[in-house]
Amino acid sequence: AQSVTQLDSHVSVSEGTPVLLRCNYSSSYSPSLFWYVQHPNKGLQLLLKYTSAATLVKGINGFEAEFKKSETSFHLTKPSAHMSDAAEYFCVVSDTWQAGTALIFGKGTTLSVSS
Amino acid sequence: DGGITQSPKYLFRKEGQNVTLSCEQNLNHDAMYWYRQDPGQGLRLIYYSQIVNDFQKGDIAEGYSVSREKKESFPLTVTSAQKNPTAFYLCASSTRQGPGSYEQYFGPGTRLTVT
Numbered sequence: 512a513q514s515v516t517q518l519d520s521h522v523s524v525s526e527g528t529p530v531l532l533r534c535n536y537s538s539s540y541s542p543s544l545f546w547y548v549q550h551p552n553k554g555l556q557l558l559l560k561y562t563s564a565a566t567l568v569k570g571i572n573g574f575e576a577e578f579k580k581s582e583t584s585f586h587l588t589k590p591s592a593h594m595s596d597a598a599e600y601f602c603v604v605s606d607t608w609q610a611g612t613a614l615i616f617g618k619g620t621t622l623s624v625s626s
Numbered sequence: 627d628g629g630i631t632q633s634p635k636y637l638f639r640k641e642g643q644n645v646t647l648s649c650e651q652n653l654n655h656d657a658m659y660w661y662r663q664d665p666g667q668g669l670r671l672i673y674y675s676q677i678v679n680d681f682q683k684g685d686i687a688e689g690y691s692v693s694r695e696k697k698e699s700f701p702l703t704v705t706s707a708q709k710n711p712t713a714f715y716l717c718a719s720s721t722r723q724g725p726g727s728y729e730q731y732f733g734p735g736t737r738l739t740v741t
Binding site: 520545547552553554555556557560601614616617618619 | 630632661666667668669670671714716718729730731732733734735737
């Protein structure tokens with residue numbers, strides 16, 4: 512069965528410094544992977560997705576993620592954090608072959624950005 | 627304006643009462659989903675529907691019921707049988723459910739408090 516593990520429940524950075532949010536996945540087949548962001552009391556917004564095309568995926572707001580099959584990882588990065596990046600981030604996996612499968616969410620990483 | 631609407635944003639109920647959460651989408655999506663979010667738990671799937679008049683249980687369906695009479699609408703009823711109903715509920719939709727899961731678009735959520 513597929514699963515996803517977000518390795519840090521909370522990450523704190525200073526404004527202008529790099530962001531790294533770590534995600535490992537487990538999937539029996541070629542997965543689709545996503546990162547979503549959620550601001551307090553809001554719905555989720557898709558940041559980026561990997562669906563077996565380029566392994567380096569660029570998303571919105573300067574975020575990107577690299578799919579590494581050998582490490583079963585899909586870490587999210589941003590070169591320079593902004594105060595508005597403070598939010599909760601979810602790594603998500605889905606099977607690409609099985610009909611009727613919904614998304615599997617990690618437990619989330621809360622990103623704090625200080626000035 | 628295309629998107630997913632959930633109403634109300636905040637809902638308060640007494641224990642023992644059933645309550646229905648609304649979810650409407652005008653994205654012409656076939657598939658719709660209900661998730662429950664608790665602090666530190668990520669999102670857990672309650673029910674999903676691939677087409678009108680069809681729906682399947684997710685991981686935590688006990689104490690919940692749904693209907694899908696129209697493509698645009700997927701209401702969720704939280705029944706008195708749900709032992710711990712206080713949570714943030716998120717509705718989502720996607721263009722297609724099946725081989726190659728597609729990203730889901732989320733509504734703004736409904737925070738339900740039961741006392």
